[in-house]
Amino acid sequence: MKSSRSRLTIAVVAAFALVPLAACSSSSGSGGSSDGKTEITLLTDNADATVKPAKAVIAAFEKANPTITVKTETRPGGSDGDNLVKTKLSTGDMADVFWYNSGSLLQALSPEKTLVDLTNDPALKDTDPSFLPAVTQNGKVYGAPWGTAMGGGILYNKDVYSKLGLSVPKTWAEFESNSDKIKAAGITPVLGTLKDTFTSQLYVLGDFHNVAATNPKWADDYTANKVKYATDPVALKGFEKAAEPKQKGWLNTGAGSTTFAQGIKQLAQGKAAQYPMLTFPISTLAPADAAKIGFFGIPGDDASTNGATIWEPGGQYIPKTSKHIEAAKKFVAFVASIPGTDAYSSAVPPTGPYLVKGSKLPDNAPPVAKDMQAYIDSKTSTPALEFLSPVKGPSLEQIMVAVMTGQTSPQDGAAQYDADVTKQAKQLGLPGW
Amino acid sequence: MSSRADEARPVGTRDDAGADRPARKSPRATGVRNVRAHTYPYWFYAPAGVVYGLIFLVPTVISFYFAFTRWTLFESEFIGLDNFRQFFSEQALVSGLRNTLVYAVVTSGLKVVLGMLLAVLLTGPIRSRGLMRSVIFFPVLVSTVAVGITFSVLLQPDVGVISTVLAKIGITAPDWLGDPSTALLSVALVDVWKGVGLATLIYIAGILAIPKDYYEAVDVDGGGAWTKFRNVTVPLSRPATFTVILLSLIGGLRSFDLIWTMTGGGPGFSSDVIASIIYKTYQAGFFGLSTAGNVVLFILVTLIVYPLSRYFNSREVES
Numbered sequence: 001m002k003s004s005r006s007r008l009t010i011a012v013v014a015a016f017a018l019v020p021l022a023a024c025s026s027s028s029g030s031g032g033s034s035d036g037k038t039e040i041t042l043l044t045d046n047a048d049a050t051v052k053p054a055k056a057v058i059a060a061f062e063k064a065n066p067t068i069t070v071k072t073e074t075r076p077g078g079s080d081g082d083n084l085v086k087t088k089l090s091t092g093d094m095a096d097v098f099w100y101n102s103g104s105l106l107q108a109l110s111p112e113k114t115l116v117d118l119t120n121d122p123a124l125k126d127t128d129p130s131f132l133p134a135v136t137q138n139g140k141v142y143g144a145p146w147g148t149a150m151g152g153g154i155l156y157n158k159d160v161y162s163k164l165g166l167s168v169p170k171t172w173a174e175f176e177s178n179s180d181k182i183k184a185a186g187i188t189p190v191l192g193t194l195k196d197t198f199t200s201q202l203y204v205l206g207d208f209h210n211v212a213a214t215n216p217k218w219a220d221d222y223t224a225n226k227v228k229y230a231t232d233p234v235a236l237k238g239f240e241k242a243a244e245p246k247q248k249g250w251l252n253t254g255a256g257s258t259t260f261a262q263g264i265k266q267l268a269q270g271k272a273a274q275y276p277m278l279t280f281p282i283s284t285l286a287p288a289d290a291a292k293i294g295f296f297g298i299p300g301d302d303a304s305t306n307g308a309t310i311w312e313p314g315g316q317y318i319p320k321t322s323k324h325i326e327a328a329k330k331f332v333a334f335v336a337s338i339p340g341t342d343a344y345s346s347a348v349p350p351t352g353p354y355l356v357k358g359s360k361l362p363d364n365a366p367p368v369a370k371d372m373q374a375y376i377d378s379k380t381s382t383p384a385l386e387f388l389s390p391v392k393g394p395s396l397e398q399i400m401v402a403v404m405t406g407q408t409s410p411q412d413g414a415a416q417y418d419a420d421v422t423k424q425a426k427q428l429g430l431p432g433w
Numbered sequence: 434m435s436s437r438a439d440e441a442r443p444v445g446t447r448d449d450a451g452a453d454r455p456a457r458k459s460p461r462a463t464g465v466r467n468v469r470a471h472t473y474p475y476w477f478y479a480p481a482g483v484v485y486g487l488i489f490l491v492p493t494v495i496s497f498y499f500a501f502t503r504w505t506l507f508e509s510e511f512i513g514l515d516n517f518r519q520f521f522s523e524q525a526l527v528s529g530l531r532n533t534l535v536y537a538v539v540t541s542g543l544k545v546v547l548g549m550l551l552a553v554l555l556t557g558p559i560r561s562r563g564l565m566r567s568v569i570f571f572p573v574l575v576s577t578v579a580v581g582i583t584f585s586v587l588l589q590p591d592v593g594v595i596s597t598v599l600a601k602i603g604i605t606a607p608d609w610l611g612d613p614s615t616a617l618l619s620v621a622l623v624d625v626w627k628g629v630g631l632a633t634l635i636y637i638a639g640i641l642a643i644p645k646d647y648y649e650a651v652d653v654d655g656g657g658a659w660t661k662f663r664n665v666t667v668p669l670s671r672p673a674t675f676t677v678i679l680l681s682l683i684g685g686l687r688s689f690d691l692i693w694t695m696t697g698g699g700p701g702f703s704s705d706v707i708a709s710i711i712y713k714t715y716q717a718g719f720f721g722l723s724t725a726g727n728v729v730l731f732i733l734v735t736l737i738v739y740p741l742s743r744y745f746n747s748r749e750v751e752s
Contacts, residue, residue: 079716086718090506108718110507194611194700195585254590256611256700394717398525402701407613416524423519427503427719429510 038327039069041095043088045081046074049283049348050099053147056347061334068327078198079394082108089114094319096328099146102134102315103387108428109317111142116318116325118142123333128355134312134387143315144336147344148352150311151279151372152206152384153297155264158367160187160273161294168296170303172241179250179274188272190245192255192404193263200400202276203242203298204229204417209309209382210300211235219388225425225432230414239403239410239417241298246406256405268292278311279368283348290349290366297375307380310372312387313355391430393420500728504721516725525702525710533706536621536692537685543625544681545674548632553666555633556640566637570630577627581694584623585610610696613703620695620704624688632677639673640666675745679738686734707733 042058044050051074058070073095075081082105088094089109100106109115118124119141124132127144135143154175161167164185169175179189193199211218214234221227229235245251252258252272264281266272268289276298282290297308316335318328334340341354350365352372361369375381386392396417403413425433500516502509520526555566572580587594588609596606609619647665656664689708692698698705698713711726 079713082718083716086506110505113507197697197699254608254611256608256613256616257585257589258611394713394719398699398701398705398713401699402613402703405613405700407701407703419524423719423722424717426515426519427717427722429503 037067037069038324039071040097040322040324040327040331041071041073042331043073043075043085043095043098045077045099047077049280050147053344053347054099057335057340057343060339060343061331064334064339065330068330070331085109089319092319092321094321096322096324097316097318097331099314099316102131102143102145102312103384104390104392105386106135106142106315106317107137107390111137111317112140114319115142116320116322116328118144118318118329118332121329123329124336125333126337126357128357131312131355134383135315143317144332145313145355146316146335147313148350148354148369149313149372149376150352151295151297151368151375152202152309152311153276153295154206155267155275155277155279155282155293155295155368157267157270157273157292158294159292160270168294169299170306171301172237172299173301175299176244176248179245179248182273183250187270188252188266189250189274190252191258191263191267191272191275192245192251193258193260193275193277194256194401194404195258196260197397197401199260199263199277200242200404201396202278203404204238204396204400205384205386206276206298206309207238207241207300208385209297209307209380210237210305212382213300213302213305213307219385222385223389223391223430228414228418230411230418236410236414237300238298239400239414242400242403242413243406243410246404251404256401279351279372282351282366282368287349287364287366290368293366293368295368295371297381305380307382308372308375309384310352310376310381311384390428391421391425393417393424395420496724497728499721500725502721504724505718506720509721512721516722517729519722520714520726520729523710523714525698525705526707528702529705529707529710532617532704533686533688533708536617536624536688536706537682539618539621540624540628540685540688541678541681543621544629544632545677547625547629548636548677549667549670549674551629551633552636552640552670553662556637566634569633572627573630575627577690578694580623580627581691585695588619611700613700616696616700617704620692623695624685624691627691628681628684632681635673635676635680636670639670643669671748675748679742679745682741683734683738686737687730 042054044054051072054072058072062069075084085094085098085100086109094114100109117140119139121141124141124144131145132141135141156168160182164181166178166181169178182189211232211234215221215227218227218232218235227235229239246255252266258266260277260281261284263272263275263277264285267275268285270292279295282293285293295308297306299306316332318325318332322328335344336356338356338359341350341356341359344350344354345362349369350361351369353359353361353369353376361373372381399408399413399416399420402408403410408416422433499509501511501513503512503515504510523529551569555562555569559565588596590596590606590608590611593606595609599606607615610616643665647669648661651661651665687708688706689712692704692706692709693712696704698709707726707730711723711730714726715723
C-alpha cells in the first residue's frame with residue numbers, strides 16, 4: 001500500500017517538475033513574410049532599464065524600415081539568463097537578434113560555432129572601434145554595442161555629502177573617514193543588497209582600476225595563470241574592502257535580505273549614503289532622484305592614480321540559425337547608430353557614454369553619466385577585468401556575500417575565488433591551467 | 434527512485450503492489466504476478482515501453498556517460514573521473530551535505546510531530562471538520578515558487594509582516610533569510626508549513642483506520658487521554674509514520690525550489706544544499722560537472738532511501 005502511494009507521489013512530483021520546463025520553450029516566431037513584411041525577433045533581458053529603451057528603439061526602427069517588424073522576447077538576467085542563452089543557442093531556438101553581455105560571457109558562447117561573423121560588416125560602420133575588443137574572439141568580430149557603457153564603483157548621495165561637508169574620496173583612507181563621519185551623523189554609510197547577490201561583486205571587480213594601475217600587465221598574467229587574487233597583495237585589497245563595512249559597522253542592518261531595487265531607493269532617499277554598484281540602475285529612478293546621485297571609482301591607496309573601472313556596453317549578436325540575417329543586420333546597425341542611441345535616450349536617460357561614433361551625452365544626462373564621462377575624458381578609466389580576460393569564476397557572487405557578511409575572511413575568500421577560477425578555466429579547457 | 438525497474442511493470446490493485454516486495458518469500462504472490470503478466474499481449478505494452486525508454490531509460494544511461502565528459506552542450510570530451518574529483522573538492526560540498534541532512538531531518542521530524550498532532554485534532558469531535566481539513570491541505574496545492582516568493586516578502590526585516598507583528602509585541606525579529614545563522618532553518622520552517630498538510634492527511638487516514646475497540650479497551654481499563662494517545666494512536670499509526678518519514682525525507686534530500694526562491698543558497702553558501710550546488714554548476718555552463726553531481730545525488734538518495742524503505746516495508750509486514 002505504501003510503496004504504490006509513494007511511487008504515485010514521486011510520479012506526480014516528477015510530472016509537475018516538467019511543467020515549468022515546458023513553459024520555458026516559448027515560441028521564437030519565425031516570421032511570416034506573406035504580406036511583404038519580414039518579422040524578426042529580439043531577445044533582451046527583462047530589466048525595466050532594458051525593456052523600455054528596446055521598445056523605443058524598435059518603434060524608431062520600424063518607422064525607418066516599414067518592411068520589417070520586430071517582436072521582443074525577454075529572459076531573466078544573471079546566471080539564469082546566461083544559461084537560457086546557451087540553451088537557446090544550442091537548440092537552435094535563439095531569436096534573430098539577442099542583446100547580451102560583451103567580454104568573457106560572450107567567449108563562453110562558443111561564438112565561432114553559434115554566431116554570425118560581423119568582421120568589417122557594414123552593420124558595424126557607426127560602432128566606436130574602442131568597443132570591438134570586447135566582442136572579438138580569435139580576430140573575428142561578433143557584435144555591435146547596445147546601451148551605454150557603465151561605471152562600476154560607488155554611487156553616493158550628493159545631498160548627504162554636501163550636508164556633511166564631505167568631498168569625493170581619492171584614497172581608501174579618505175573613504176574610511178567619510179564613512180565614519182556619515183555613521184556619526186546617523187545615516188547608513190554603506191549599503192549592501194545581498195539578496196541580489198550579483199551586487200556583491202563590485203568590491204573586487206570595481207577595484208580593478210587600482211590593480212591595473214599598479215601592474216598594467218595584470219590581466220594578461222591572470223589569463224596565463226601567473227597571478228592570483230590570494231597571493232597578490234594589491235588584488236587582495238578588493239576582498240579586504242568588502243569585509244570592512246561589516247567589521248566597522250557601516251553596513252546597513254538587513255543587508256542580507258535587501259534587494260538592489262530597495263537599495264537604490266534608500267540611497268535616493270538619503271537613508272544611506274554610499275552604495276558600491278554599477279551605474280545602470282540610475283536609469284530606473286525618477287529624474288529628480290537620479291539628480292541626487294553621483295559616482296566615484298573605488299578609491300585605491302594612491303591619490304595620484306585615482307580612477308574608475310568601466311564596463312563596456314553589452315553586445316548585439318545574430319545567431320547562425322537566424323532565417324532573416326539581412327533584416328537582423330539592419331536592426332543591429334540601427335541600434336548602434338545616432339538615430340538608434342537617440343531613441344534609446346528618449347526612453348531612459350543614459351547612465352554613461354554610448355560607444356557609437358559621434359554620439360554625445362545629452363545635457364539632461366544624470367550626474368553619474370557626467371562623472372563617468374569625466375573619468376573617460378581624463379583617461380583615468382580601466383575596462384573591467386572581464387573585458388580583458390576570458391577567465392571569470394562563476395561563484396564570485398556567493399563568495400563575496402560570505403566575505404561581506406563576515407562568514408569568510410578576505411584571505412580565504414580570495415583563495416576560494418582562485419579555486420573557482422581554476423575550475424572555470426579547466427572546464428573551458430584553457431591552456432596553462 | 435530505487436524501484437524504477439519495478440515501475441515498468443503494470444502495478445495493479447493496492448494489495449498486489451503491497452505484496453510486491455514480500456513476493457520473494459511468498460509463492461502465492463508470485464503466482465499472482467504470472468497471471469498478471471499474461472493479461473495483455475506484448476504489443477499492448479509497446480507504446481508505454483517506447484515512452485519509458487525514450488524519456489526515462491535513454492537519458493538516464495546517457496547521463497552516466499556525460500558525467501565523465503567536459504560538455505558544453507555543443508561538444509563533449511571524455512575526461513575520465515575529473516568531474517567527480519572536481520565535484521568532491523567543491524568547497525561548499527561539505528557544508529552543503531550537512532545542510533541537506535539538517536534540512537531533511539528537521540522538516541521530516543517536524544512534519545511527523547505536527548502532522549500527528551494536527552491529525553488527532555482533525556479527527557476529533559470538532560465543528561466543520563471537513564473545512565478545517567481542506568484548509569490545512571491548501572498550502573500543499575500552492576506552487577512552491579509562489580510560496581517561496583511570498584514568504585521572502587513576509588520575512589523581510591523592518592518592513593515584512595512577520596517582523597512588524599513581532600515588533601508590536603516587543604520582539605526584535607532576526608533578519609530571517611539574510612542572516613547566515615537563521616537562513617536555512619527559516620526556509621525549513623516554511624517547508625514544514627507547506628508540507629504538513631500532506632502529512633496530516635496521511636495521519637488522518639491512519640488514525641481513522643484504527644478500530645474503535647482499542648480505545649474502548651483503554652476506557653474499560655480506566656486509562657486517560659494520554660494513555661490512548663501513547664499506547665493506541667502512536668503505535669497503530671506506525672504505517673502512516675513510515676510513509677510520512679519516507680516521503681518527507683526524500684522531499685528534504687532533493688529539496689531545491691523553496692531554498693532557491695527564498696535564499697538562492699545564501700547568504701554566501703550558508704543554506705546551500707546538494708541540489709542547489711548542482712544547479713549552480715549547471716548555471717555556470719559546466720554541464721559535465723553538474724551531470725556528475727546529479728549522478729552523485731542519485732546514488733546518495735538511493736543509499737539513504739532504499740535501505741530505509743526496505744526496513745519500513747519489512748516492519749509493515751510484521752505489524
